[in-house]
Amino acid sequence: MKISKVVEKMQPSGIRAFFDLVLGMKDVISLGVGEPDFVTPWQIREAGIYSLEEGFTSYTSNKGLYKLRLGIHRYLKNKFGLDYCPEEEILITVGVSEGLDLVLRSIINPGDKILIPQPSYVSYGPVTELTGGTPVYIDTSKDGFKITPKLLEKHIDKKTKGIVLNYPTNPTGVSYRRKELEEINRVLVNNKILCISDEVYGDLTYDFKHIAFPTLPKAKNNTVYFNGFSKSYAMTGWRVGFACGPKEIIAAMTKIHQYTIMCVPITSQMAAAEALACGRRSVEQMKREYNRRREFIIAELNSLGLKCQRPQGAFYAFPSIKSSGLNSMDFSRKLLEEEKVAVVPGTAFGPGAEGYIRISYASSMDNLKEALNRIKKFLEKRR
Amino acid sequence: MDEILEILEKDGRATVEDIAKMLRKSPDTVKKAIKKYEKEGAILKYKAVINKDLIRDTESEVRALIEVNIVPQKDLGFDKIAERIYSFPEVTSCYLISGTYDLLVVVEGKNLHTVSNFVAEKLSCLEHVRGTATHFLLKKYKEDGVILKHKSENKRIAISY
Numbered sequence: 001m002k003i004s005k006v007v008e009k010m011q012p013s014g015i016r017a018f019f020d021l022v023l024g025m026k027d028v029i030s031l032g033v034g035e036p037d038f039v040t041p042w043q044i045r046e047a048g049i050y051s052l053e054e055g056f057t058s059y060t061s062n063k064g065l066y067k068l069r070l071g072i073h074r075y076l077k078n079k080f081g082l083d084y085c086p087e088e089e090i091l092i093t094v095g096v097s098e099g100l101d102l103v104l105r106s107i108i109n110p111g112d113k114i115l116i117p118q119p120s121y122v123s124y125g126p127v128t129e130l131t132g133g134t135p136v137y138i139d140t141s142k143d144g145f146k147i148t149p150k151l152l153e154k155h156i157d158k159k160t161k162g163i164v165l166n167y168p169t170n171p172t173g174v175s176y177r178r179k180e181l182e183e184i185n186r187v188l189v190n191n192k193i194l195c196i197s198d199e200v201y202g203d204l205t206y207d208f209k210h211i212a213f214p215t216l217p218k219a220k221n222n223t224v225y226f227n228g229f230s231k232s233y234a235m236t237g238w239r240v241g242f243a244c245g246p247k248e249i250i251a252a253m254t255k256i257h258q259y260t261i262m263c264v265p266i267t268s269q270m271a272a273a274e275a276l277a278c279g280r281r282s283v284e285q286m287k288r289e290y291n292r293r294r295e296f297i298i299a300e301l302n303s304l305g306l307k308c309q310r311p312q313g314a315f316y317a318f319p320s321i322k323s324s325g326l327n328s329m330d331f332s333r334k335l336l337e338e339e340k341v342a343v344v345p346g347t348a349f350g351p352g353a354e355g356y357i358r359i360s361y362a363s364s365m366d367n368l369k370e371a372l373n374r375i376k377k378f379l380e381k382r383r
Numbered sequence: 384m385d386e387i388l389e390i391l392e393k394d395g396r397a398t399v400e401d402i403a404k405m406l407r408k409s410p411d412t413v414k415k416a417i418k419k420y421e422k423e424g425a426i427l428k429y430k431a432v433i434n435k436d437l438i439r440d441t442e443s444e445v446r447a448l449i450e451v452n453i454v455p456q457k458d459l460g461f462d463k464i465a466e467r468i469y470s471f472p473e474v475t476s477c478y479l480i481s482g483t484y485d486l487l488v489v490v491e492g493k494n495l496h497t498v499s500n501f502v503a504e505k506l507s508c509l510e511h512v513r514g515t516a517t518h519f520l521l522k523k524y525k526e527d528g529v530i531l532k533h534k535s536e537n538k539r540i541a542i543s544y
Contacts, residue, residue: 022542032542122544170544292390292405299404342542365394369401 010126015348018333022342029371031359032342034170036234036315040271041282044233047274048267056266062258064092064242065269071276072242080212082220088247091254092264092272096200096228096241099253100164101127103196103224103243106252107161108133114196115155115163117147118350119171119318121198124164136160139352144309145172145318149183156187162194165213168201171349171358172318173311178211185216194249195223200241201314203232203283206291208312214244221246231314232283233275238268290315293361293368300372301359304379315362318346322355324382332357338381339374387416388425395429434531436523446475446491446520447498449506450484452513461485464511473501484516495519 022028039045063069069086076082084090093099100123104114110132116124117138125135138155140147147165165184168175176184188195197213214220228241243253263269294311301308301319308319321331328345335341344360346353361368386406390397399417403410420426435444451468455461461479468488469477476489488506492498502517523531 019542023540028541030539030541033539034543035539037537037539288386288389292386295407296401296404299407344542344544348544365397365401 006130006132010129015329015345018329018336018345021333022336025336025340028336028340028342029363029367029374030342031361031363031368031371032344033360033362035236035362036231036286037362037364038234038286040233040235040238041275041279043278044235044271044275044282048238048271051267051270056270058266060263060266060269062254062263063090064264065266065273068092068269068273068276069242071273072244075276076212076244080215082212082214082225082244084225084244085247089244089250091243091250091257092269093228093241093243093257094261094264095230095239096198096226097123098257098261099224099226099228099241099243100124100196100198101130102253102256103226103245103249104128104133104162105131105256106249107194109161111159112161113157113159114161115152115193117151117163117165119145119169119346119353119356120164120349121166121170122349124166133161134159137350139350141352145169145174146176146180147184148180149187152184152187156191156193160191160193162196163188164196164198166198166200168205168210168311168313170201170314171316171344171346171353173314173316174309175205175208175210175312177208178216181211181213182216185213185219189218189222192222195219196226197223198226200226200228201231202227204287204290204315205313206287206294207310210313224249229272229275232286233272233279234282234286235268235272235275238271240264240268240272290361293363293365296365297359297361297368297372304372304376306375306379315360317359317361318353318356319359320355321357324379326382328354328357335375335378339378341371341374341378385416385420387413388420391417391426391429395431432527432529434533436531444491445494445498446489446523447502448518448520449488449490449502450516450518451486451488451506452515453485454511454513455485456511464509467509468506471501471505473498473505 069090072090073084073086076084104127108131112133113136114128114133115136115138117140128135136155138151195213202210214223214225224243224245226243229235297317298308298310301317305323306319306321308317311317324331328347332343332345344358346356387402390402399410399414403413453461453464456463465477465486473490473492474488475491478487480487490498490501502515507515
Protein backbone atom coordinates (compact mmCIF):
# COMPACT_ATOMS: atom_id res chain seq x y z
CA MET A 1 0.00 0.00 0.00
CA LYS A 2 1.29 3.42 -0.89
CA ILE A 3 1.37 5.95 1.92
CA SER A 4 -0.24 9.33 1.26
CA LYS A 5 2.07 11.94 -0.21
CA VAL A 6 1.60 14.41 2.62
CA VAL A 7 2.52 11.85 5.23
CA GLU A 8 5.36 10.50 3.18
CA LYS A 9 6.75 14.01 2.91
CA MET A 10 6.46 14.64 6.63
CA GLN A 11 9.87 14.82 8.23
CA PRO A 12 10.31 11.91 10.58
CA SER A 13 11.80 13.33 13.71
CA GLY A 14 15.50 13.56 12.98
CA ILE A 15 16.49 12.33 16.37
CA ARG A 16 14.37 9.20 16.44
CA ALA A 17 17.53 7.10 16.25
CA PHE A 18 18.95 8.94 19.23
CA PHE A 19 15.77 8.31 21.21
CA ASP A 20 15.93 4.62 20.38
CA LEU A 21 19.50 4.54 21.62
CA VAL A 22 18.41 6.02 24.95
CA LEU A 23 15.52 3.61 25.33
CA GLY A 24 17.82 0.65 24.77
CA MET A 25 20.29 1.62 27.49
CA LYS A 26 20.29 0.76 31.18
CA ASP A 27 21.09 2.89 34.23
CA VAL A 28 20.70 6.11 32.31
CA ILE A 29 19.90 9.28 34.21
CA SER A 30 17.44 10.94 31.95
CA LEU A 31 17.09 14.69 31.82
CA GLY A 32 15.31 14.23 28.55
CA VAL A 33 11.83 13.83 29.88
CA GLY A 34 9.09 16.26 28.92
CA GLU A 35 6.79 15.45 31.80
CA PRO A 36 6.70 15.95 35.57
CA ASP A 37 8.47 13.46 37.81
CA PHE A 38 5.62 13.65 40.29
CA VAL A 39 2.77 11.21 40.05
CA THR A 40 -0.70 12.71 39.86
CA PRO A 41 -1.66 13.93 43.35
CA TRP A 42 -3.57 11.23 45.20
CA GLN A 43 -6.87 13.07 45.63
CA ILE A 44 -7.07 13.40 41.84
CA ARG A 45 -6.22 9.75 41.23
CA GLU A 46 -8.75 8.79 43.88
CA ALA A 47 -11.47 10.75 42.06
CA GLY A 48 -10.71 8.80 38.89
CA ILE A 49 -10.89 5.48 40.72
CA TYR A 50 -14.11 6.47 42.48
CA SER A 51 -15.73 7.45 39.20
CA LEU A 52 -15.02 3.95 37.90
CA GLU A 53 -16.47 2.38 41.00
CA GLU A 54 -19.57 4.49 40.60
CA GLY A 55 -19.98 3.24 37.06
CA PHE A 56 -19.04 6.36 35.09
CA THR A 57 -17.94 4.46 32.02
CA SER A 58 -19.97 6.07 29.24
CA TYR A 59 -19.37 8.68 26.56
CA THR A 60 -19.76 12.28 27.59
CA SER A 61 -21.05 15.12 25.44
CA ASN A 62 -18.65 15.94 22.61
CA LYS A 63 -17.54 19.14 24.24
CA GLY A 64 -16.82 17.36 27.50
CA LEU A 65 -18.48 17.05 30.89
CA TYR A 66 -20.36 20.20 31.73
CA LYS A 67 -19.01 20.23 35.26
CA LEU A 68 -15.46 20.19 33.92
CA ARG A 69 -16.17 23.02 31.47
CA LEU A 70 -17.76 24.97 34.29
CA GLY A 71 -14.69 24.30 36.44
CA ILE A 72 -12.46 25.63 33.65
CA HIS A 73 -14.72 28.65 33.21
CA ARG A 74 -14.34 29.43 36.92
CA TYR A 75 -10.61 28.80 36.97
CA LEU A 76 -10.02 31.23 34.09
CA LYS A 77 -12.36 33.79 35.61
CA ASN A 78 -10.63 33.68 38.99
CA LYS A 79 -7.12 33.50 37.71
CA PHE A 80 -7.17 35.88 34.76
CA GLY A 81 -10.57 37.57 34.83
CA LEU A 82 -11.28 35.80 31.55
CA ASP A 83 -14.90 35.05 30.73
CA TYR A 84 -15.39 32.04 28.44
CA CYS A 85 -18.90 30.66 28.14
CA PRO A 86 -18.86 26.99 29.21
CA GLU A 87 -21.58 26.11 26.66
CA GLU A 88 -20.05 27.59 23.53
CA GLU A 89 -16.51 28.71 24.05
CA ILE A 90 -14.79 25.80 25.83
CA LEU A 91 -13.90 22.40 24.38
CA ILE A 92 -12.27 19.54 26.28
CA THR A 93 -9.61 17.82 24.16
CA VAL A 94 -7.26 14.87 24.39
CA GLY A 95 -4.38 16.94 25.68
CA VAL A 96 -3.39 20.22 24.11
CA SER A 97 -2.00 18.16 21.22
CA GLU A 98 -5.45 17.30 19.93
CA GLY A 99 -6.63 20.86 20.40
CA LEU A 100 -3.79 22.20 18.27
CA ASP A 101 -4.56 19.73 15.54
CA LEU A 102 -8.23 20.74 15.64
CA VAL A 103 -7.62 24.46 15.49
CA LEU A 104 -5.17 24.18 12.61
CA ARG A 105 -7.58 21.98 10.67
CA SER A 106 -10.40 24.39 11.44
CA ILE A 107 -8.75 27.49 10.06
CA ILE A 108 -6.36 26.43 7.32
CA ASN A 109 -7.17 26.42 3.63
CA PRO A 110 -4.53 24.99 1.30
CA GLY A 111 -1.63 27.39 1.02
CA ASP A 112 -2.38 29.32 4.19
CA LYS A 113 0.66 30.12 6.23
CA ILE A 114 1.17 29.52 9.94
CA LEU A 115 3.98 31.28 11.76
CA ILE A 116 5.98 29.11 14.12
CA PRO A 117 8.69 30.73 16.21
CA GLN A 118 11.55 28.29 16.69
CA PRO A 119 12.91 26.48 18.60
CA SER A 120 9.48 25.07 19.23
CA TYR A 121 7.62 22.02 20.37
CA VAL A 122 7.84 19.42 17.63
CA SER A 123 4.25 18.97 16.49
CA TYR A 124 3.31 22.45 15.27
CA GLY A 125 4.98 22.23 11.87
CA PRO A 126 4.02 18.68 10.86
CA VAL A 127 0.38 19.19 11.87
CA THR A 128 0.25 22.39 9.83
CA GLU A 129 1.57 20.47 6.83
CA LEU A 130 -0.98 17.71 7.32
CA THR A 131 -3.79 20.23 6.97
CA GLY A 132 -2.37 21.57 3.73
CA GLY A 133 -0.97 24.68 5.31
CA THR A 134 2.57 25.99 5.08
CA PRO A 135 4.57 26.40 8.27
CA VAL A 136 6.74 29.50 8.29
CA TYR A 137 9.50 28.98 10.82
CA ILE A 138 10.90 32.05 12.51
CA ASP A 139 14.32 31.60 14.02
CA THR A 140 14.43 33.41 17.37
CA SER A 141 17.88 32.28 18.42
CA LYS A 142 19.40 35.70 17.87
CA ASP A 143 16.72 37.41 19.95
CA GLY A 144 17.13 35.44 23.16
CA PHE A 145 14.68 32.83 21.85
CA LYS A 146 11.87 35.35 21.91
CA ILE A 147 9.57 36.37 19.13
CA THR A 148 9.58 40.14 18.61
CA PRO A 149 7.26 42.48 16.69
CA LYS A 150 10.09 43.10 14.26
CA LEU A 151 10.62 39.43 13.52
CA LEU A 152 6.89 38.98 13.17
CA GLU A 153 6.44 41.80 10.70
CA LYS A 154 9.29 40.48 8.63
CA HIS A 155 7.50 37.15 8.12
CA ILE A 156 3.90 38.25 7.69
CA ASP A 157 2.36 38.32 4.24
CA LYS A 158 -1.12 38.11 2.74
CA LYS A 159 -1.28 34.35 3.18
CA THR A 160 -0.46 34.41 6.88
CA LYS A 161 -3.38 33.03 8.80
CA GLY A 162 -2.12 32.37 12.28
CA ILE A 163 0.76 31.98 14.68
CA VAL A 164 1.43 29.23 17.20
CA LEU A 165 2.72 30.94 20.29
CA ASN A 166 3.92 28.79 23.17
CA TYR A 167 4.94 30.35 26.47
CA PRO A 168 6.50 29.43 28.80
CA THR A 169 8.24 27.76 25.90
CA ASN A 170 9.19 24.15 25.48
CA PRO A 171 12.21 23.73 25.00
CA THR A 172 13.72 27.04 26.17
CA GLY A 173 11.68 27.90 29.27
CA VAL A 174 11.39 31.45 27.94
CA SER A 175 8.30 33.44 28.79
CA TYR A 176 7.03 36.94 28.17
CA ARG A 177 6.03 39.89 30.29
CA ARG A 178 2.88 41.87 29.65
CA LYS A 179 4.55 44.63 27.69
CA GLU A 180 6.22 42.21 25.28
CA LEU A 181 2.96 40.36 24.76
CA GLU A 182 1.08 43.59 24.13
CA GLU A 183 3.49 44.47 21.36
CA ILE A 184 3.15 41.06 19.77
CA ASN A 185 -0.62 41.28 20.09
CA ARG A 186 -0.71 44.68 18.42
CA VAL A 187 0.97 43.26 15.32
CA LEU A 188 -1.34 40.25 15.28
CA VAL A 189 -4.53 42.28 15.68
CA ASN A 190 -3.46 44.81 13.05
CA ASN A 191 -2.77 42.05 10.55
CA LYS A 192 -5.79 39.93 11.57
CA ILE A 193 -3.62 36.95 12.42
CA LEU A 194 -5.10 34.37 14.75
CA CYS A 195 -3.08 33.71 17.87
CA ILE A 196 -2.97 30.02 18.72
CA SER A 197 -1.68 30.31 22.23
CA ASP A 198 -0.33 27.13 23.79
CA GLU A 199 -0.08 28.04 27.47
CA VAL A 200 0.13 24.55 28.92
CA TYR A 201 3.10 25.55 31.09
CA GLY A 202 1.42 28.77 32.24
CA ASP A 203 0.99 27.62 35.83
CA LEU A 204 4.72 26.94 36.00
CA THR A 205 5.91 30.54 35.67
CA TYR A 206 8.43 31.55 38.30
CA ASP A 207 9.72 35.08 38.05
CA PHE A 208 6.55 36.97 37.25
CA LYS A 209 2.84 36.46 36.85
CA HIS A 210 1.79 34.54 33.76
CA ILE A 211 -0.30 36.67 31.42
CA ALA A 212 -2.92 34.75 29.43
CA PHE A 213 -2.87 35.98 25.85
CA PRO A 214 -6.64 36.54 25.51
CA THR A 215 -6.53 39.03 28.39
CA LEU A 216 -4.60 41.49 26.22
CA PRO A 217 -6.47 44.40 24.58
CA LYS A 218 -8.69 43.22 21.69
CA ALA A 219 -7.03 39.80 21.83
CA LYS A 220 -9.89 37.61 23.02
CA ASN A 221 -11.72 37.50 19.69
CA ASN A 222 -8.47 36.86 17.91
CA THR A 223 -7.07 34.08 20.08
CA VAL A 224 -7.61 30.43 20.78
CA TYR A 225 -6.23 29.72 24.23
CA PHE A 226 -4.93 26.26 25.09
CA ASN A 227 -4.18 24.79 28.44
CA GLY A 228 -4.33 21.39 30.03
CA PHE A 229 -3.80 19.33 33.12
CA SER A 230 -0.67 17.46 32.06
CA LYS A 231 2.06 19.74 33.30
CA SER A 232 0.60 21.67 36.21
CA TYR A 233 -1.21 18.73 37.82
CA ALA A 234 1.25 16.04 36.70
CA MET A 235 -1.48 14.35 34.66
CA THR A 236 0.29 13.68 31.35
CA GLY A 237 -1.03 10.15 30.95
CA TRP A 238 -4.65 11.16 31.52
CA ARG A 239 -4.63 13.20 28.32
CA VAL A 240 -6.87 16.12 29.17
CA GLY A 241 -6.54 19.57 27.71
CA PHE A 242 -8.91 22.34 26.78
CA ALA A 243 -9.36 24.99 24.15
CA CYS A 244 -11.11 28.31 24.69
CA GLY A 245 -11.90 30.76 21.93
CA PRO A 246 -14.45 32.54 19.80
CA LYS A 247 -17.55 30.39 19.49
CA GLU A 248 -17.36 29.94 15.70
CA ILE A 249 -13.86 28.49 15.98
CA ILE A 250 -14.76 26.28 18.93
CA ALA A 251 -17.84 25.10 16.98
CA ALA A 252 -15.66 24.22 13.99
CA MET A 253 -13.20 22.39 16.22
CA THR A 254 -16.04 20.53 17.92
CA LYS A 255 -17.29 19.37 14.52
CA ILE A 256 -13.99 17.64 13.76
CA HIS A 257 -13.62 16.44 17.34
CA GLN A 258 -17.04 14.75 17.30
CA TYR A 259 -16.15 12.73 14.23
CA THR A 260 -12.58 11.84 15.10
CA ILE A 261 -12.45 11.53 18.88
CA MET A 262 -16.06 11.74 20.05
CA CYS A 263 -15.06 12.70 23.56
CA VAL A 264 -12.22 12.57 26.06
CA PRO A 265 -12.37 9.44 28.27
CA ILE A 266 -14.80 10.09 31.09
CA THR A 267 -12.46 8.83 33.82
CA SER A 268 -9.90 11.43 32.83
CA GLN A 269 -12.51 14.15 32.73
CA MET A 270 -13.77 13.25 36.20
CA ALA A 271 -10.23 13.32 37.55
CA ALA A 272 -9.56 16.66 35.86
CA ALA A 273 -12.69 18.14 37.40
CA GLU A 274 -11.38 17.08 40.79
CA ALA A 275 -7.99 18.62 40.00
CA LEU A 276 -9.64 22.00 39.50
CA ALA A 277 -11.74 21.59 42.61
CA CYS A 278 -8.98 20.65 45.01
CA GLY A 279 -5.61 20.50 43.34
CA ARG A 280 -4.35 24.08 43.58
CA ARG A 281 -2.31 23.35 46.67
CA SER A 282 -0.49 20.52 44.96
CA VAL A 283 0.27 22.77 41.99
CA GLU A 284 1.81 25.37 44.27
CA GLN A 285 3.88 22.75 46.08
CA MET A 286 5.19 21.27 42.86
CA LYS A 287 5.96 24.71 41.52
CA ARG A 288 8.05 25.59 44.56
CA GLU A 289 9.97 22.38 44.16
CA TYR A 290 10.59 23.01 40.45
CA ASN A 291 11.70 26.52 41.23
CA ARG A 292 14.42 25.30 43.61
CA ARG A 293 15.67 22.84 41.05
CA ARG A 294 15.66 25.57 38.43
CA GLU A 295 17.83 27.84 40.54
CA PHE A 296 20.13 24.95 41.36
CA ILE A 297 20.58 23.76 37.81
CA ILE A 298 21.07 27.22 36.31
CA ALA A 299 23.80 27.97 38.84
CA GLU A 300 25.49 24.63 38.22
CA LEU A 301 25.34 24.77 34.42
CA ASN A 302 26.78 28.25 34.31
CA SER A 303 29.57 27.25 36.67
CA LEU A 304 30.38 24.37 34.32
CA GLY A 305 30.77 26.84 31.50
CA LEU A 306 27.52 25.80 29.80
CA LYS A 307 26.05 29.25 29.44
CA CYS A 308 22.41 29.23 30.26
CA GLN A 309 19.95 32.07 30.34
CA ARG A 310 17.39 32.08 33.09
CA PRO A 311 14.27 30.19 32.03
CA GLN A 312 11.17 31.88 33.43
CA GLY A 313 8.85 28.93 33.23
CA ALA A 314 8.17 25.28 32.39
CA PHE A 315 10.80 22.81 33.65
CA TYR A 316 13.49 23.15 31.05
CA ALA A 317 16.92 24.72 30.96
CA PHE A 318 18.39 25.39 27.54
CA PRO A 319 22.13 25.82 27.91
CA SER A 320 24.58 26.53 25.13
CA ILE A 321 27.10 23.74 24.68
CA LYS A 322 29.19 25.67 22.17
CA SER A 323 32.10 25.88 24.64
CA SER A 324 32.48 22.08 24.32
CA GLY A 325 33.31 22.38 20.63
CA LEU A 326 30.68 19.76 19.82
CA ASN A 327 27.42 20.18 17.98
CA SER A 328 24.12 19.41 19.72
CA MET A 329 23.72 15.91 18.36
CA ASP A 330 27.31 14.81 19.00
CA PHE A 331 27.26 16.31 22.48
CA SER A 332 24.06 14.46 23.36
CA ARG A 333 25.15 11.19 21.83
CA LYS A 334 28.60 11.20 23.46
CA LEU A 335 27.22 12.31 26.80
CA LEU A 336 24.84 9.38 26.65
CA GLU A 337 27.44 6.86 25.57
CA GLU A 338 30.22 7.98 27.89
CA GLU A 339 28.39 9.14 30.98
CA LYS A 340 24.90 7.73 30.59
CA VAL A 341 23.10 11.02 30.88
CA ALA A 342 20.29 11.63 28.42
CA VAL A 343 19.41 15.13 27.22
CA VAL A 344 17.63 16.25 24.08
CA PRO A 345 19.70 17.96 21.36
CA GLY A 346 18.43 21.46 20.66
CA THR A 347 18.19 20.68 16.97
CA ALA A 348 15.19 18.46 17.71
CA PHE A 349 13.28 21.71 18.13
CA GLY A 350 14.49 23.52 15.04
CA PRO A 351 17.74 24.18 13.19
CA GLY A 352 18.23 27.54 14.95
CA ALA A 353 18.86 25.68 18.18
CA GLU A 354 22.12 24.16 17.00
CA GLY A 355 24.64 24.54 19.81
CA TYR A 356 22.07 24.04 22.56
CA ILE A 357 20.63 21.15 24.51
CA ARG A 358 17.38 20.83 26.43
CA ILE A 359 17.72 19.73 30.01
CA SER A 360 14.57 18.85 31.88
CA TYR A 361 14.73 19.51 35.60
CA ALA A 362 11.58 17.50 36.21
CA SER A 363 13.80 15.05 38.02
CA SER A 364 14.70 14.56 41.68
CA MET A 365 17.47 16.68 43.22
CA ASP A 366 19.56 13.55 43.72
CA ASN A 367 19.29 12.73 40.03
CA LEU A 368 20.07 16.28 39.01
CA LYS A 369 23.16 16.36 41.19
CA GLU A 370 24.45 13.05 39.92
CA ALA A 371 23.76 14.03 36.32
CA LEU A 372 25.61 17.31 36.75
CA ASN A 373 28.59 15.47 38.24
CA ARG A 374 28.68 13.27 35.18
CA ILE A 375 28.37 16.24 32.82
CA LYS A 376 31.26 17.84 34.68
CA LYS A 377 33.36 14.73 34.17
CA PHE A 378 32.36 14.66 30.52
CA LEU A 379 33.46 18.26 30.00
CA GLU A 380 36.71 17.86 31.91
CA LYS A 381 37.77 15.06 29.61
CA ARG A 382 37.55 17.51 26.76
CA ARG A 383 39.57 20.32 28.25
CA MET B 384 7.69 28.21 56.82
CA ASP B 385 11.08 29.35 55.61
CA GLU B 386 12.07 27.43 52.50
CA ILE B 387 15.36 26.49 54.14
CA LEU B 388 13.39 24.52 56.72
CA GLU B 389 11.16 23.08 54.04
CA ILE B 390 14.21 21.73 52.21
CA LEU B 391 15.88 20.37 55.33
CA GLU B 392 12.69 18.76 56.55
CA LYS B 393 12.65 16.73 53.35
CA ASP B 394 16.37 16.13 53.16
CA GLY B 395 18.41 16.65 56.30
CA ARG B 396 21.58 16.07 54.34
CA ALA B 397 21.09 18.95 51.92
CA THR B 398 24.30 20.96 52.07
CA VAL B 399 24.55 24.67 52.72
CA GLU B 400 25.97 25.17 49.22
CA ASP B 401 23.14 23.32 47.52
CA ILE B 402 20.47 25.08 49.53
CA ALA B 403 22.09 28.40 48.68
CA LYS B 404 21.94 27.57 44.99
CA MET B 405 18.35 26.40 45.19
CA LEU B 406 17.21 29.60 46.88
CA ARG B 407 19.57 31.95 45.08
CA LYS B 408 21.09 33.14 48.33
CA SER B 409 24.67 33.30 49.48
CA PRO B 410 26.01 30.25 51.33
CA ASP B 411 26.81 32.55 54.22
CA THR B 412 23.22 33.69 54.59
CA VAL B 413 21.97 30.12 54.55
CA LYS B 414 24.58 28.99 57.02
CA LYS B 415 23.67 31.76 59.43
CA ALA B 416 19.98 31.01 59.14
CA ILE B 417 20.52 27.33 59.86
CA LYS B 418 22.74 28.12 62.85
CA LYS B 419 20.02 30.39 64.16
CA TYR B 420 17.35 27.72 63.78
CA GLU B 421 19.56 25.21 65.53
CA LYS B 422 20.23 27.60 68.37
CA GLU B 423 16.57 28.47 68.82
CA GLY B 424 15.67 24.81 68.76
CA ALA B 425 13.56 25.18 65.64
CA ILE B 426 15.83 22.54 64.18
CA LEU B 427 16.23 19.98 66.93
CA LYS B 428 18.24 17.28 65.22
CA TYR B 429 18.97 15.54 61.93
CA LYS B 430 18.20 11.88 61.53
CA ALA B 431 17.59 9.14 59.02
CA VAL B 432 14.17 7.58 58.54
CA ILE B 433 14.71 3.86 58.81
CA ASN B 434 12.31 1.20 57.71
CA LYS B 435 12.88 -1.25 60.54
CA ASP B 436 10.83 -3.94 58.84
CA LEU B 437 13.74 -4.42 56.48
CA ILE B 438 16.35 -4.83 59.19
CA ARG B 439 15.99 -8.40 60.31
CA ASP B 440 19.21 -8.78 62.24
CA THR B 441 18.24 -6.40 65.03
CA GLU B 442 16.06 -7.50 67.86
CA SER B 443 12.47 -7.11 66.88
CA GLU B 444 10.63 -4.25 68.37
CA VAL B 445 7.14 -3.86 69.66
CA ARG B 446 5.27 -0.65 69.72
CA ALA B 447 2.10 0.26 71.58
CA LEU B 448 -0.15 3.28 71.66
CA ILE B 449 -1.41 3.82 75.17
CA GLU B 450 -4.33 6.00 76.12
CA VAL B 451 -3.81 7.42 79.58
CA ASN B 452 -6.43 9.01 81.79
CA ILE B 453 -5.09 11.51 84.23
CA VAL B 454 -6.28 13.58 87.17
CA PRO B 455 -4.83 17.01 86.46
CA GLN B 456 -2.98 18.69 89.27
CA LYS B 457 -3.83 22.06 90.67
CA ASP B 458 -1.71 24.83 89.11
CA LEU B 459 0.29 22.36 87.06
CA GLY B 460 -2.47 20.88 84.89
CA PHE B 461 -1.18 17.94 82.91
CA ASP B 462 2.36 19.12 82.33
CA LYS B 463 3.99 17.76 85.45
CA ILE B 464 2.55 14.29 85.14
CA ALA B 465 3.26 14.29 81.41
CA GLU B 466 6.88 15.03 82.17
CA ARG B 467 7.05 12.12 84.58
CA ILE B 468 5.72 9.89 81.85
CA TYR B 469 7.71 11.10 78.86
CA SER B 470 10.96 10.96 80.77
CA PHE B 471 10.88 7.16 80.67
CA PRO B 472 13.19 6.05 77.85
CA GLU B 473 10.56 3.53 76.70
CA VAL B 474 8.30 6.40 75.70
CA THR B 475 9.02 7.54 72.15
CA SER B 476 6.18 10.03 71.77
CA CYS B 477 3.77 11.68 74.13
CA TYR B 478 0.83 13.92 73.26
CA LEU B 479 -1.86 15.72 75.23
CA ILE B 480 -5.11 15.34 73.33
CA SER B 481 -8.75 16.25 73.50
CA GLY B 482 -11.46 13.62 73.84
CA THR B 483 -12.18 10.75 76.16
CA TYR B 484 -8.66 10.40 77.50
CA ASP B 485 -5.82 12.81 78.12
CA LEU B 486 -2.40 11.57 77.06
CA LEU B 487 -1.51 9.47 74.07
CA VAL B 488 1.76 7.74 74.84
CA VAL B 489 3.76 5.74 72.34
CA VAL B 490 5.91 3.08 73.92
CA GLU B 491 8.55 0.90 72.37
CA GLY B 492 9.97 -2.30 73.79
CA LYS B 493 11.80 -5.44 72.83
CA ASN B 494 8.69 -7.57 72.98
CA LEU B 495 5.11 -7.75 74.16
CA HIS B 496 6.29 -8.63 77.58
CA THR B 497 8.52 -5.64 78.16
CA VAL B 498 5.82 -3.28 76.98
CA SER B 499 3.19 -4.89 79.19
CA ASN B 500 5.53 -4.75 82.13
CA PHE B 501 6.18 -1.11 81.56
CA VAL B 502 2.47 -0.36 81.52
CA ALA B 503 1.63 -2.51 84.51
CA GLU B 504 4.57 -1.68 86.71
CA LYS B 505 5.50 1.85 85.78
CA LEU B 506 2.77 3.72 84.02
CA SER B 507 -0.41 2.51 85.74
CA CYS B 508 0.89 2.93 89.21
CA LEU B 509 1.94 6.51 88.79
CA GLU B 510 0.10 8.87 91.06
CA HIS B 511 -2.62 10.80 89.17
CA VAL B 512 -2.90 8.15 86.47
CA ARG B 513 -6.50 6.99 86.59
CA GLY B 514 -6.44 4.35 83.94
CA THR B 515 -4.80 3.12 80.71
CA ALA B 516 -5.78 1.32 77.54
CA THR B 517 -3.01 -0.28 75.52
CA HIS B 518 -3.16 -0.85 71.76
CA PHE B 519 -0.37 -2.86 70.21
CA LEU B 520 0.70 -1.72 66.80
CA LEU B 521 0.44 -4.40 64.16
CA LYS B 522 1.81 -2.79 61.04
CA LYS B 523 3.24 0.55 60.06
CA TYR B 524 2.21 1.97 56.70
CA LYS B 525 3.22 5.59 56.91
CA GLU B 526 5.12 7.55 59.50
CA ASP B 527 5.77 11.29 59.66
CA GLY B 528 4.77 11.73 56.04
CA VAL B 529 6.97 8.90 54.81
CA ILE B 530 5.33 5.87 53.24
CA LEU B 531 7.25 2.87 54.50
CA LYS B 532 7.66 1.14 51.22
CA HIS B 533 10.56 1.08 48.87
CA LYS B 534 10.02 3.66 46.19
CA SER B 535 8.63 2.09 43.07
CA GLU B 536 10.57 2.54 39.89
CA ASN B 537 10.04 5.59 37.78
CA LYS B 538 7.38 4.76 35.24
CA ARG B 539 8.14 7.56 32.79
CA ILE B 540 9.64 6.77 29.43
CA ALA B 541 13.25 7.86 29.39
CA ILE B 542 12.90 10.54 26.80
CA SER B 543 10.01 12.57 25.45
CA TYR B 544 9.33 16.01 24.05
